[in-house]
Amino acid sequence: MDTFIAANRLNWDDRARLHSSDTTGSYRIEEVLAGSDSLHAIEAGEIGDVAGKTLIHLQCHIGLDTISLAGRGAIATSLDFSPEAIAAARDFARRAGRDVSFVQADVYDAPAALGETYDVAFVSWGTVTWLPDIFRWAGVVGALLKPGGFLYFADTHPCAAALEQIDGRLVPHYQWRTPKDGPLSFDETSTYTGDARPLTHGRSYNWIHALSDIVSGLAEAGLTLEWLHEHERLPSRLFPMMVPAKERGMFRLPDRVPRFPLSFSLRAVKRT
Numbered sequence: 011m012d013t014f015i016a017a018n019r020l021n022w023d024d025r026a027r028l029h030s031s032d033t034t035g036s037y038r039i040e041e042v043l044a045g046s047d048s049l050h051a052i053e054a055g056e057i058g059d060v061a062g063k064t065l066i067h068l069q070c071h072i073g074l075d076t077i078s079l080a081g082r083g084a085i086a087t088s089l090d091f092s093p094e095a096i097a098a099a100r101d102f103a104r105r106a107g108r109d110v111s112f113v114q115a116d117v118y119d120a121p122a123a124l125g126e127t128y129d130v131a132f133v134s135w136g137t138v139t140w141l142p143d144i145f146r147w148a149g150v151v152g153a154l155l156k157p158g159g160f161l162y163f164a165d166t167h168p169c170a171a172a173l174e175q176i177d178g179r180l181v182p183h184y185q186w187r188t189p190k191d192g193p194l195s196f197d198e199t200s201t202y203t204g205d206a207r208p209l210t211h212g213r214s215y216n217w218i219h220a221l222s223d224i225v226s227g228l229a230e231a232g233l234t235l236e237w238l239h240e241h242e243r244l245p246s247r248l249f250p251m252m253v254p255a256k257e258r259g260m261f262r263l264p265d266r267v268p269r270f271p272l273s274f275s276l277r278a279v280k281r282t
């Protein structure tokens with residue numbers, strides 16, 4: 011395994027262990043297991059009817075969104091490269107009484123690991139930033155969809171991802187395209203939920219992908235864009251200055267900062 015991806019897997023195994031015994035309540039685990047929907051307002055409002063559709067959830071983490079999609083009637087399969095995340099997701103699905111198939115594999119190996127095609131691919135929040143090659147990711151999505159099937163994708167806007175808050179101001183800090191072999195590296199002592207327990211493997215590697223590369227990659231992979239939306243909110247506090255938005259679990263810029271998109275979502279259909 012590539013050294014960057016191997017380090018990320020150790021990092022995500024740590025995070026999955028902490029998140030699945032969430033001390034901060036940020037994942038609302040008990041509520042979701044009791045039948046509450048974990049989807050945020052953006053994807054809940056945009057995903058549409060998935061009942062009776064076969065669905066692949068890529069980078070499912072501890073499976074709470076997959077469980078919610080199964081609760082909406084999807085015939086769901088979920089994939090993540092972290093064995094700790096998949097173990098927690100399986101346990102949660104069993105406790106929620108949801109019939110979900112879980113597969114542990116790298117996204118790039120998904121077509122071979124799954125051996126099937128689906129009506130829907132669902133990918134959301136904090137996903138492609140962990141992948142070095144966005145065109146290869148788009149090819150994976152194309153390979154996993156049946157003709158007429160669609161991708162629903164929501165994530166941080168690359169323009170926002172290129173900024174950092176420094177001395178109370180947002181400033182361009184990262185290149186808008188991260189080279190495959192030169193990822194951004196981060197060393198963290200704890201995870202983003204606010205859990206005080208330490209990460210054992212704090213080093214991780216990230217890539218920022220241009221919006222045009224994401225859309226062009228999908229077009230090259232045989233998908234047609236139906237719509238692309240940009241949003242002024244995000245389900246994480248990307249910058250310390252961000253304040254809670256009116257939707258539960260979402261954050262926005264404070265009023266003093268000019269508006270710009272913090273996230274985007276799209277729906278793209280596999281051509282027949």
Ligand SMILES: C[S@@+](CC[C@H](N)C(=O)[O-])C[C@H]1O[C@@H](n2cnc3c(N)ncnc32)[C@H](O)[C@@H]1O
Nearest residue numbers: 022069071075090091092116117134135136140
């Ligand atoms: C921020 S989480 C995604 C959260 C997700 N939106 C959810 O439903 O909770 C990122 C996930 O990507 C997974 N991941 C990172 N790199 C991966 C890779 N190369 N292949 C498969 N999964 C990967 C991590 O294990 C982690 O569970």
